[in-house]
Amino acid sequence: MCGIVGYIGAKEKKEILLDGLQELEYRGYDSAGIAIIENNKLKYFKAVGKLQNLRDKTKDYTSSGFGVSIGHTRWATHGKPTELNAHPHLGKFSFVVHNGIIENYQNIKDELQKEGVRFISQTDTETIVHLFEHYYAKSNDSFDSFEKSISKLDGAYATLLISEASPDTIFFAKNGSPMLIGFDGDDIYFASSDTPIIGKAKEVYYLEDGEYGYAKDGEVKLFDKDGEKSFTTKPLATDKAMAQKDGYRFFMEKEIYEQSSVMSDTMIGRVLDDRVEFEELDESFFDGIENIKICACGTSYHSALTGAYLLERVAKIPCQVEIASEFRYKEPLLRDNTLFITISQSGETADTLEALKMAKRAGLKSLSICNVDNSSIVRESDRAILTRAGIEKGVASTKAFATQTMVLWMLTLYIAQRENSITKEILAQELDAMRHTPKALKVTEKLHNKLTRLSKRYLHGHGFFFIGRDIFFPLALEGALKLKEISYLHAEGYPSGEMKHGPIALADSELFTIALMPKSLHYEKIKSNVEELSARDATILAISPEPFELADDFVQTQYSSHPMLEFFEMMVVTQLLSLEVSVRLGNDVDMPRNLAKSVTVE
Numbered sequence: 001m002c003g004i005v006g007y008i009g010a011k012e013k014k015e016i017l018l019d020g021l022q023e024l025e026y027r028g029y030d031s032a033g034i035a036i037i038e039n040n041k042l043k044y045f046k047a048v049g050k051l052q053n054l055r056d057k058t059k060d061y062t063s064s065g066f067g068v069s070i071g072h073t074r075w076a077t078h079g080k081p082t083e084l085n086a087h088p089h090l091g092k093f094s095f096v097v098h099n100g101i102i103e104n105y106q107n108i109k110d111e112l113q114k115e116g117v118r119f120i121s122q123t124d125t126e127t128i129v130h131l132f133e134h135y136y137a138k139s140n141d142s143f144d145s146f147e148k149s150i151s152k153l154d155g156a157y158a159t160l161l162i163s164e165a166s167p168d169t170i171f172f173a174k175n176g177s178p179m180l181i182g183f184d185g186d187d188i189y190f191a192s193s194d195t196p197i198i199g200k201a202k203e204v205y206y207l208e209d210g211e212y213g214y215a216k217d218g219e220v221k222l223f224d225k226d227g228e229k230s231f232t233t234k235p236l237a238t239d240k241a242m243a244q245k246d247g248y249r250f251f252m253e254k255e256i257y258e259q260s261s262v263m264s265d266t267m268i269g270r271v272l273d274d275r276v277e278f279e280e281l282d283e284s285f286f287d288g289i290e291n292i293k294i295c296a297c298g299t300s301y302h303s304a305l306t307g308a309y310l311l312e313r314v315a316k317i318p319c320q321v322e323i324a325s326e327f328r329y330k331e332p333l334l335r336d337n338t339l340f341i342t343i344s345q346s347g348e349t350a351d352t353l354e355a356l357k358m359a360k361r362a363g364l365k366s367l368s369i370c371n372v373d374n375s376s377i378v379r380e381s382d383r384a385i386l387t388r389a390g391i392e393k394g395v396a397s398t399k400a401f402a403t404q405t406m407v408l409w410m411l412t413l414y415i416a417q418r419e420n421s422i423t424k425e426i427l428a429q430e431l432d433a434m435r436h437t438p439k440a441l442k443v444t445e446k447l448h449n450k451l452t453r454l455s456k457r458y459l460h461g462h463g464f465f466f467i468g469r470d471i472f473f474p475l476a477l478e479g480a481l482k483l484k485e486i487s488y489l490h491a492e493g494y495p496s497g498e499m500k501h502g503p504i505a506l507a508d509s510e511l512f513t514i515a516l517m518p519k520s521l522h523y524e525k526i527k528s529n530v531e532e533l534s535a536r537d538a539t540i541l542a543i544s545p546e547p548f549e550l551a552d553d554f555v556q557t558q559y560s561s562h563p564m565l566e567f568f569e570m571m572v573v574t575q576l577l578s579l580e581v582s583v584r585l586g587n588d589v590d591m592p593r594n595l596a597k598s599v600t601v602e
């Protein structure tokens with residue numbers, strides 16, 4: 001995800017910016033750039049790819065006197081990862097960097113273009129700098145122009161702007177995306193998280209949404225909608241590893257919390273008002289395709305299973321799912337009317353990669369759904385859709401699963417549109433539900449506290465059964481996998497209707513059943529399956545919007561008209577439960593024993 005660094009002072013600015021951006025590398029990016037004003041002169045450098053490319057481009061440049069500077073690592077959302085689309089974006093005499101999404105950028109861009117402003121990138125960010133210069137041409141007042149510009153923006157942003165019109169000033173604004181200001185004497189730093197300024201600044205102020213202002217002469221002036229305001233700084237943490245976790249105890253915890261915002265990244269530019277678009281695909285790619293086969297491992301296999309329900313039900317296309325390591329040796333019959341989809345967070349999983357190669361040798365068209373651009377699986381596939389989850393550090397996958405599932409849901413609608421297998425009304429309902437997903441993924445303090453409390457009752461026993469029906473069956477499999485991976489307790493995912501065909505023999509008070517009981521899909525059916533278990537004294541933790549009197553423990557979720565919204569909300573509950581059980585057992589949450597993040601061996 002994108003990162004921002006800014007500095008105003010007399011130190012060497014290039015190094016501060018590049019070192020700062022390096023600290024944000026772990027978030028993922030595909031281009032980077034810096035802009036500096038020193039002695040009233042603007043200088044900028046941009047490069048696609050790794051920061052080393054930017055370092056190479058700037059190796060003969062030093063900035064030794066007083067000046068202002070901003071830098072950015074970009075992770076492409078609007079427009080491809082090219083130098084033109086990389087930040088900082090230039091107007092005639094100003095530069096801007098921005099994280100987030102300006103939702104009304106197209107309207108602003110249209111208005112400015114009518115006045116003759118020329119845009120050179122495909123980004124939403126470029127509108128900010130042109131807007132600023134548009135107002136400056138009228139008022140000759142930089143701060144007034146900046147204030148007017150940000151008042152026009154809808155959406156999420158953290159932004160820094162520098163201009164030859166005020167060569168000793170950095171303008172800043174924050175709404176929805178993180179930004180902080182660091183202080184060390186007269187030196188002032190900006191960053192989108194702590195790490196770039198740890199070891200440099202001593203005090204910090206974390207900007208609140210709606211705050212904006214400027215830094216000049218060693219001072220920061222802060223404003224919000226009510227005018228100028230005072231603020232209090234606090235000492236800056238000194239532990240970088242802690243700061244990378246944004247204050248969370250574990251990367252997994254951070255990744256669970258960021259699912260809501262990450263999901264917006266997955267959808268941006270793809271979920272449009274009346275349809276789903278993928279710039280990675282063209283309609284002819286699906287010519288002749290009558291069947292889909294999805295191949296993956298572990299968590300990615302579970303998202304594949306979920307996708308298969310959606311593809312068959314909504315897009316009306318037959319879909320089979322295979323575990324990659326099984327697929328490789330089963331001598332599968334592959335027909336060229338089949339689209340072969342691989343799903344992988346890392347893009348390097350050996351079994352999945354080999355399955356893909358087999359399908360290609362059989363002449364099948366291939367599509368990968370992957371989180372890592374340029375990974376082996378992406379390179380090997382005919383087409384790739386990136387999940388845009390950002391780097392996932394916790395070995396137990398969370399946000400990768402959420403975003404893979406979302407891509408499969410979007411792909412379902414894309415195919416359904418193409419095949420005319422969906423009515424306009426149903427499509428509108430699906431799109432509306434999709435837009436509500438980030439909300440369904442929000443972790444509330446109340447929910448997390450509840451799961452922390454509940455977790456103490458689930459540290460023993462002779463096993464867990466996560467049960468669900470339909471798309472909640474793969475979610476049950478995923479819930480069980482998460483618990484196994486980080487708690488080392490035995491857990492299984494099962495279709496709830498299948499329990500009576502064998503596993504119910506295990507039922508007693510020491511068998512913990514985590515029942516996924518959505519109200520919008522087969523509620524009565526799963527309810528009777530859970531009653532059968534309760535009658536045999538199994539301990540039931542029910543997750544449902546509907547209170548369930550036989551539950552020993554109950555986590556209430558929201559009533560929702562769309563099963564996928566219930567799916568994502570329940571997914572968060574199971575993730576948090578596993579996390580808290582693991583914490584209580586004293587395990588290494590982020591690096592569980594025996595597991596690797598990327599399984600590149602067979």
Ligand code: F6R
Pocket residue numbers: 297298299300301343344345346347348349352395396397398481485597598599
């Ligand atoms: C589970 C987990 C693994 C991976 C599996 C496939 O939390 O992380 O089960 O899902 O090893 O990895 P990718 O998706 O990278 O192909």
